[in-house]
Amino acid sequence: MNASVHRPFSFRRIAAITGNTLTELTRLKVFYVLLLFALVLIGNSIFMAQFTFQQEFQVLKDIGLGAMSLFTSLLAIVATARLLPQDVEDRTVYTILAKPVTRVEYLVGKLAGVLLLLAISLLVMGALFFLVLTIREQTVLRETARQMSAAPPDQLADALRAVRASAFNPNLFSGIAVIYLKGCLLASLTLFVSTFATSTIFTIVVMVFVYFIGHLQAIAREYWLQTNGAGWITRIFLAFVALLFPDLQLFNLVDDVVAGTAIPLALFTKTATLGIFYTGFYLLLAWSVFYRKEL
Amino acid sequence: MRFFLVLMSVALFGVARLPMEHAIAATHRELRLRAVDFNLGLREELGQLGFVAALSGFRSLVADALFVQAHVAWERTEWGRVLLLFRQVTTLQPRAVLFWDMAAWHMAWNASVAALNDPAQPRLALRVKAQREYFQLGKDFLVRGIQNNPERPQLYEALARLYRDKYIDHEHAAEFFAKAAALPGAPSYDKRFAAYELSHCEGREREAYEELRRLYDLGENERLPTLLRRLQDLERKLDIPLDQRIPDRVP
Numbered sequence: 299m300n301a302s303v304h305r306p307f308s309f310r311r312i313a314a315i316t317g318n319t320l321t322e323l324t325r326l327k328v329f330y331v332l333l334l335f336a337l338v339l340i341g342n343s344i345f346m347a348q349f350t351f352q353q354e355f356q357v358l359k360d361i362g363l364g365a366m367s368l369f370t371s372l373l374a375i376v377a378t379a380r381l382l383p384q385d386v387e388d389r390t391v392y393t394i395l396a397k398p399v400t401r402v403e404y405l406v407g408k409l410a411g412v413l414l415l416l417a418i419s420l421l422v423m424g425a426l427f428f429l430v431l432t433i434r435e436q437t438v439l440r441e442t443a444r445q446m447s448a449a450p451p452d453q454l455a456d457a458l459r460a461v462r463a464s465a466f467n468p469n470l471f472s473g474i475a476v477i478y479l480k481g482c483l484l485a486s487l488t489l490f491v492s493t494f495a496t497s498t499i500f501t502i503v504v505m506v507f508v509y510f511i512g513h514l515q516a517i518a519r520e521y522w523l524q525t526n527g528a529g530w531i532t533r534i535f536l537a538f539v540a541l542l543f544p545d546l547q548l549f550n551l552v553d554d555v556v557a558g559t560a561i562p563l564a565l566f567t568k569t570a571t572l573g574i575f576y577t578g579f580y581l582l583l584a585w586s587v588f589y590r591k592e593l
Numbered sequence: 594m595r596f597f598l599v600l601m602s603v604a605l606f607g608v609a610r611l612p613m614e615h616a617i618a619a620t621h622r623e624l625r626l627r628a629v630d631f632n633l634g635l636r637e638e639l640g641q642l643g644f645v646a647a648l649s650g651f652r653s654l655v656a657d658a659l660f661v662q663a664h665v666a667w668e669r670t671e672w673g674r675v676l677l678l679f680r681q682v683t684t685l686q687p688r689a690v691l692f693w694d695m696a697a698w699h700m701a702w703n704a705s706v707a708a709l710n711d712p713a714q715p716r717l718a719l720r721v722k723a724q725r726e727y728f729q730l731g732k733d734f735l736v737r738g739i740q741n742n743p744e745r746p747q748l749y750e751a752l753a754r755l756y757r758d759k760y761i762d763h764e765h766a767a768e769f770f771a772k773a774a775a776l777p778g779a780p781s782y783d784k785r786f787a788a789y790e791l792s793h794c795e796g797r798e799r800e801a802y803e804e805l806r807r808l809y810d811l812g813e814n815e816r817l818p819t820l821l822r823r824l825q826d827l828e829r830k831l832d833i834p835l836d837q838r839i840p841d842r843v844p
Binding site for chain 1: 595598599600602603604606607608610611613614615616617618620621624625626627645648649650651652653654656657660661686688689690691695745778780781782814817
């Protein structure tokens with residue numbers, strides 16, 4: 299008899315749930331609307347007002363990365379918020395959990411599906427962004443070479459170098475990676491909120507508040523740690539904000555990347571580690587609530 | 594009970610991550626990332642929506658929107674609005690050299706000329722005064738831009754041009770071209786420009802001659818018409834012995 303041993307944690311089962319979640323999410327109209335809107339925004343930046351090439355590249359990068367950041371965050375929240383309520387409503391969760399699938403596998407699979415979706419959307423947006431940037435860069439390089447054909451070689455080389463420096467910057471990749479990390483954090487936190495939320499809309503509303511407060515957390519934390527003169531009620535409130543909410547400003551490196559600031563590898567590694575910690579911790583919390591949840 | 598346990602876990606995680614977040618924030622400060630002072634003044638300038646957007650991680654997008662508005666204001670020659678908008682843009686994106694440079698250029702080059710030719714002001718003295726005020730505004734943008742981006746050559750170069758073209762101050766122009774030339778990524782002409790400006794400074798001819806001669810000796814790439822002309826002028830002025838002078842090849 300070939301009796302297979304049931305493992306409490308199986309990557310195959312997780313992969314199956316991940317694949318299923320991804321398929322489910324890609325069938326959503328909201329996904330296509332958001333992605334299409336982001337792509338139109340990024341693609342449109344090629345037809346911007348005629349600025350000088352530095353201005354044009356600056357605005358193009360700002361719009362491109364801003365659109366990626368906005369749509370990745372939105373997608374992370376909207377896609378994750380509906381996962382659990384939808385499964386409960388469709389009664390799919392009962393079918394899945396009635397099989398030898400543990401709740402942690404179910405949650406990990408669901409989150410992995412969303413993270414995969416975020417990665418695919420970001421890849422598509424990133425590819426279009428770099429395509430637009432390359433097309434504009436090549437056009438400007440050709441124009442510059444034509445206009446300066448009579449200039450001394452070192453001046454031409456300086457001008458072409460300036461064009462290339464304005465367009466491409468290797469830090470753009472780390473900026474996009476940090477956008478993804480922020481998306482992972484938000485997805486994981488949304489999953490946690492949805493484990494005790496009563497509806498999808500409640501989860502989305504809570505996450506919108508968390509998003510805004512998370513961007514102010516750094517101010518609250520610095521004020522809490524550095525100010526001694528504030529009253530105790532203020533200090534308790536600041537501590538509450540600093541300890542309970544994630545610091546989302548730490549993941550906003552694109553503003554400075556676009557401005558040409560280099561992101562050192564050490565800083566990127568620290569930010570990535572923090573992002574992974576956040577994602578893992580909120581997943582753990584989601585499991586701790588979902589583990590005992592009456593379904 | 595479970596709610597409090599979860600809350601406690603989140604708070605404990607908050608305590609655990611606090612040193613790491615604090616360290617990353619310190620690195621950001623060190624690298625001048627997120628160097629924006631979100632205060633009430635900025636809130637009033639940006640409006641509620643702009644302020645919230647800037648706080649929510651869309652600072653560069655808000656800055657761009659304001660930059661486009663400034664561009665439109667410039668096309669309409671609304672100089673007061675251009676100044677106001679560029680102040681907001683540079684406050685939101687202090688690490689974007691381009692915005693400081695553009696702000697200074699609009700003030701010192703465009704608005705100053707418009708002020709000097711203002712048909713609404715019949716008194717020349719007042720028009721010249723307004724022109725000087727715009728020079729000063731341009732200079733202020735560049736000085737603050739340099740404070741925010743001390744490692745980048747572009748704004749030193751822009752300030753040098755402002756001193757050279759608007760204030761006709763060769764001493765300061767030479768100083769800032771030299772500062773730009775000393776920074777990584779500076780264009781190769783900055784060191785030549787520094788020497789050209791120095792050659793116009795009374796009492797510093799010997800210093801200028803030595804620098805121009807040093808550049809000349811670097812090879813053909815540096816032997817441009819202006820450099821040759823300035824060098825020959827200084828040779829005559831300093832009475833350099835004939836056998837030490839450069840060959841006469843200026844067209």
